[in-house]
Amino acid sequence: MQANFVKLPTVKKTGPAFVSTRNACKLCAPLGASLVFRGIEGCVPLIHGSQGCATYIRRYVISHFKEPIDIASSNFSEATAIFGGAANLKIALDNLIRQYKPSAVGIASTCLSETIGDDVQGYLEEYRKVHVGVDIPALIYASTPSYRGTHMDGYHEAVKATVVALACGGPRSNSLNIVPGFLSAADLRHLQEIIADFQLPCTMLPDYSETLDGESWSDYQKLSPGGTPVSAIRAMGRAAATIELGRSLAGEETAASCLTEAFGVKRVTLGIPIGIRETDLFFSAVQEIAGCELPQKYAKQRGRLVDAYIDGHKTISGKRAVIYGEADFVASMASFLDEIGIVPSLCATGAPTKKFQEIVSSLLSAGHKDIIIREDADFEDMLDICSKIGVDIIIGNSKGYYLAKNLNLPLVRAGFPVHDRIGGQRILHVGYEGTQQLFDRIVNALIEYKQINSPVGYSYI
Amino acid sequence: MIEILDARKDQIFEKGAQDTFEMTCEKVSVAGSVSQRACVFCGSRVVLYPIADALHLIHGPVGCAAYTWDIRGSLSSGPELHRLSFSTDLRENEVIYGGEKKLYAALTELIETYKPKAAFVYATCIIGLIGDDIQAVCKKVAAEQGIDVIPVHSEGFRGTKKDGYKAACEALYRLIGQDDKAVVSQHSINILGDFNLAGETWIIKEYYKRMGVEVVSCMTGDGRIDEIRRAHKASMNVVQCSGSMTYLAQMMQETFGIPFERVSYFGIEDTAEALYTVARHFHDATILQNTEELVREEVNRIYPEVEKYRQELTGRKAAIYVGGSFKAFSLVKALRHLGIATAIVGSQTGNKEDYEYLEEICDPGTIIVDDTNPLELSRFMAEKNVDLLIGGVKERPIAYKMGVAFCDHNHERKEALAGFAGMINFCREVYASVTSPVWQFSPAKNLRTRKEGTEDASEFCQAAHS
Numbered sequence: 001m002q003a004n005f006v007k008l009p010t011v012k013k014t015g016p017a018f019v020s021t022r023n024a025c026k027l028c029a030p031l032g033a034s035l036v037f038r039g040i041e042g043c044v045p046l047i048h049g050s051q052g053c054a055t056y057i058r059r060y061v062i063s064h065f066k067e068p069i070d071i072a073s074s075n076f077s078e079a080t081a082i083f084g085g086a087a088n089l090k091i092a093l094d095n096l097i098r099q100y101k102p103s104a105v106g107i108a109s110t111c112l113s114e115t116i117g118d119d120v121q122g123y124l125e126e127y128r129k130v131h132v133g134v135d136i137p138a139l140i141y142a143s144t145p146s147y148r149g150t151h152m153d154g155y156h157e158a159v160k161a162t163v164v165a166l167a168c169g170g171p172r173s174n175s176l177n178i179v180p181g182f183l184s185a186a187d188l189r190h191l192q193e194i195i196a197d198f199q200l201p202c203t204m205l206p207d208y209s210e211t212l213d214g215e216s217w218s219d220y221q222k223l224s225p226g227g228t229p230v231s232a233i234r235a236m237g238r239a240a241a242t243i244e245l246g247r248s249l250a251g252e253e254t255a256a257s258c259l260t261e262a263f264g265v266k267r268v269t270l271g272i273p274i275g276i277r278e279t280d281l282f283f284s285a286v287q288e289i290a291g292c293e294l295p296q297k298y299a300k301q302r303g304r305l306v307d308a309y310i311d312g313h314k315t316i317s318g319k320r321a322v323i324y325g326e327a328d329f330v331a332s333m334a335s336f337l338d339e340i341g342i343v344p345s346l347c348a349t350g351a352p353t354k355k356f357q358e359i360v361s362s363l364l365s366a367g368h369k370d371i372i373i374r375e376d377a378d379f380e381d382m383l384d385i386c387s388k389i390g391v392d393i394i395i396g397n398s399k400g401y402y403l404a405k406n407l408n409l410p411l412v413r414a415g416f417p418v419h420d421r422i423g424g425q426r427i428l429h430v431g432y433e434g435t436q437q438l439f440d441r442i443v444n445a446l447i448e449y450k451q452i453n454s455p456v457g458y459s460y461i
Numbered sequence: 462m463i464e465i466l467d468a469r470k471d472q473i474f475e476k477g478a479q480d481t482f483e484m485t486c487e488k489v490s491v492a493g494s495v496s497q498r499a500c501v502f503c504g505s506r507v508v509l510y511p512i513a514d515a516l517h518l519i520h521g522p523v524g525c526a527a528y529t530w531d532i533r534g535s536l537s538s539g540p541e542l543h544r545l546s547f548s549t550d551l552r553e554n555e556v557i558y559g560g561e562k563k564l565y566a567a568l569t570e571l572i573e574t575y576k577p578k579a580a581f582v583y584a585t586c587i588i589g590l591i592g593d594d595i596q597a598v599c600k601k602v603a604a605e606q607g608i609d610v611i612p613v614h615s616e617g618f619r620g621t622k623k624d625g626y627k628a629a630c631e632a633l634y635r636l637i638g639q640d641d642k643a644v645v646s647q648h649s650i651n652i653l654g655d656f657n658l659a660g661e662t663w664i665i666k667e668y669y670k671r672m673g674v675e676v677v678s679c680m681t682g683d684g685r686i687d688e689i690r691r692a693h694k695a696s697m698n699v700v701q702c703s704g705s706m707t708y709l710a711q712m713m714q715e716t717f718g719i720p721f722e723r724v725s726y727f728g729i730e731d732t733a734e735a736l737y738t739v740a741r742h743f744h745d746a747t748i749l750q751n752t753e754e755l756v757r758e759e760v761n762r763i764y765p766e767v768e769k770y771r772q773e774l775t776g777r778k779a780a781i782y783v784g785g786s787f788k789a790f791s792l793v794k795a796l797r798h799l800g801i802a803t804a805i806v807g808s809q810t811g812n813k814e815d816y817e818y819l820e821e822i823c824d825p826g827t828i829i830v831d832d833t834n835p836l837e838l839s840r841f842m843a844e845k846n847v848d849l850l851i852g853g854v855k856e857r858p859i860a861y862k863m864g865v866a867f868c869d870h871n872h873e874r875k876e877a878l879a880g881f882a883g884m885i886n887f888c889r890e891v892y893a894s895v896t897s898p899v900w901q902f903s904p905a906k907n908l909r910t911r912k913e914g915t916e917d918a919s920e921f922c923q924a925a926h927s
């Protein structure tokens with residue numbers, strides 16, 4: 001193994017050099033909201049705007065999950081854009097309720113409805129008034145204009161809106177709320193398994209582990225089964241604590257903070273548990289809430305992971321990686337790479353979030369001088385930077401294929417979306433187990449790359 | 462069971478079940494439906510996207526651009542500028558104070574960086590609301606940079622995908638006629654409405670070459686700005702995917718007197734018919750003879766293989782749901798070649814005549830549907846007990862969950878389906894999916910096999926109309 005001794009020039013963070021966005025590394029807000037709504041049992045997402053947004057979002061999400069995902073649209077026309085979307089929203093609700101018989105409808109606004117100033121909350125009040133005494137589904141509204149935020153903002157906004165609309169107080173239970181952030185279906189299942197092993201009752205919001213990664217059916221289902229039951233969401237105000245994953249949420253108004261304010265539910269904000277350090281924090285938080293020891297199973301998983309780190313360390317030591325995607329995902333990945341000896345040379349997110357730099361830096365061990373941290377970045381920026389600084393491996397969603405192809409480097413697919421492979425929803429990232437899988441894949445990608453490019457070839461590492 | 466919304470009842474017919482066949486189509490989707498359609502912008506983007514040496518800048522918030530990055534399988538033999546996604550990525554401030562400045566800066570930097578032959582600027586929904594004068598910005602940049610900068614009025618809410626096609630045709634039309642110096646053969650054509658998905662334009666161009674017909678331009682598969690500029694020199698326009706490009710052919714006929722024919726390159730008969738249509742147009746003995754030879758040779762080459770597949774596939778039933786109706790016609794015929802009956806057929810954008818023609822070529826009992834949605838489609842598929850669905854990305858999981866085989870016929874496909882060679886690929890794809898052993902585990906498939914034929918779909922369709 002060759003350690004990387006060359007001191008690379010420090011590229012100053014100057015902000016994007018281009019006015020335009022070239023190959024965006026972010027998506028729009030209603031996408032995040034739609035995912036959350038599909039993680040609620042019997043809930044249909046309704047995007048309030050014109051048809052294209054809903055169809056494009058569906059197509060994008062389906063290409064990752066490979067599952068039927070119905071997202072309705074209120075189908076703005078020219079007249080709607082002029083006179084407002086009240087009538088369309090009402091018709092849309094009527095039609096959806098009739099066809100899907102949902103237990104909830106999750107409405108996300110778009111750039112369009114926000115720009116014309118549609119008062120969706122007001123329209124919903126009206127709708128409820130007209131239907132007094134009639135059993136209508138829960139109506140949840142998230143304001144998600146994309147000119148104000150990315151899919152992650154839409155995601156957190158929708159979770160918050162759901163909790164604010166539905167959660168109630170009452171006698172305290174010993175249940176734990178988990179707001180997992182934008183993770184894979186496999187991640188959600190693993191987190192639930194962990195909490196169950198601590199004998200804690202738990203409500204995870206959203207939970208699309210079944211709805212977006214379900215079994216083969218015997219009959220066509222209008223809405224795929226699974227998701228957080230509305231009744232469980234109502235009970236979130238009585239929980240013992242809420243764990244929200246994503247360091248950028250600290251200090252923000254979130255679902256967890258609203259539960260604290262309204263019902264005094266304790267709020268715990270943690271990073272996404274990827275890597276030993278972040279996962280340790282997660283487990284100790286759960287231990288504290290549950291008031292019990294770490295189950296043997298996880299102690300052993302951790303032990304095996306440490307053992308694997310040692311087995312693989314020489315292959316990866318000093319390698320340089322580019323990581324990109326949602327800010328919180330990148331932050332945890334940076335922490336993980338840092339602890340295994342890979343330099344996260346370029347950490348990029350498409351979101352214009354001021355905190356990103358600070359959060360990522362705080363997770364790196366001292367002494368790293370040549371790491372570039374970029375917010376509001378796109379894939380062309382990343383390509384420019386990588387060409388200049390030189391990296392060995394690309395880790396992130398499948399849109400990084402563009403970098404891999406241009407730089408002729410290995411790509412380890414993680415996060416969302418994975419459009420060019422099967423099983424993106426089943427990639428496990430979190431916990432000791434998820435970290436183990438990521439670690440093996442990263443090490444093997446580097447080995448494979450070397451093997452493929454070796455003129456002689458070899459059959460032992 | 463699902464309910465068919467009242468507003469949708471006139472968009473669903475079963476051949477032979479009603480006295481009159483009058484499809485209501487070309488209307489906006491019902492609010493609250495989960496339509497498989499996209500928007501005006503999508504229509505424009507689909508048509509112009511394959512022009513590989515042009516800059517495609519999407520003016521608006523980032524979504525519309527992010528979702529269409531490298532979305533289609535349109536190949537280029539040279540530059541690949543079309544595979545990048547450029548957006549002005551408007552933020553709140555620009556939505557309030559206007560996006561013209563940002564558009565100007567974005568266009569300028571991108572043209573200077575990527576040196577395109579021309580630039581298309583797509584207006585998305587927001588632009589229609591905040592009232593940016595993109596025409597003026599385009600004009601200014603064009604003058605400064607010395608290339609064509611063409612606004613495409615594709616605000617998503619201003620109509621349907623078809624209006625997007627129209628806007629794209631208008632954009633193309635601005636380029637046509639600019640290069641008058643080019644010398645082309647008298648036996649020359651433009652290919653309209655082929656997008657070189659998986660290299661299909663190349664297959665078709667090769668046929669024309671063998672026939673002795675010069676292709677002046679293809680709009681827009683493997684497209685180049687300079688070719689489009691001299692397209693008016695061709696003697697004939699051959700229009701595929703008529704839904705998107707007939708409008709351009711009509712404009713070219715009016716202005717330049719170029720006649721056009723509508724064809725399809727999908728399936729054996731339609732491909733042969735397309736080539737003969739062109740050959741006959743030129744009244745040239747050599748071309749006609751070349752064409753006969755070509756068709757004979759190609760058909761002889763693929764026939765034994767098609768026959769092999771036919772024996773395996775005969776007796777199955779299919780559902781078709783595609784974007785354009787012309788594609789649907791060809792598919793019905795191609796499937797018939799394989800002994801597969803079409804039980805359900807529909808499109809996102811067909812017009813009245815299209816549906817009448819579909820009704821004519823379909824077997825009695827076939828369900829014909831305009832702008833359907835997952836609930837309806839799945840219901841029809843279950844009731845007709847189909848073995849195969851032909852559709853796009855959004856339809857695929859519906860088929861799979863129902864234990865139904867699937868053939869991709871969309872803009873992302875990686876297998877060429879056009880021409881004679883494409884017919885073989887089509888057969889292979891259908892065969893590979895229909896005969897896969899995995900269906901033995903599908904609960905839905907097993908359930909259907911058990912109660913084969915016990916439900917009657919016509920009941921449902923009549924209910925929809927009562």
Ligand code: SF4
Nearest residue numbers: 052053500525586617
């Ligand atoms: S914003 Fe408008 S143009 Fe863009 S995808 Fe949505 S409907 Fe289409």
Ligand code: SF4
Nearest residue numbers: 028053111146524525
């Ligand atoms: S960015 Fe806005 S307008 Fe574009 S697709 Fe997203 S919500 Fe629709």
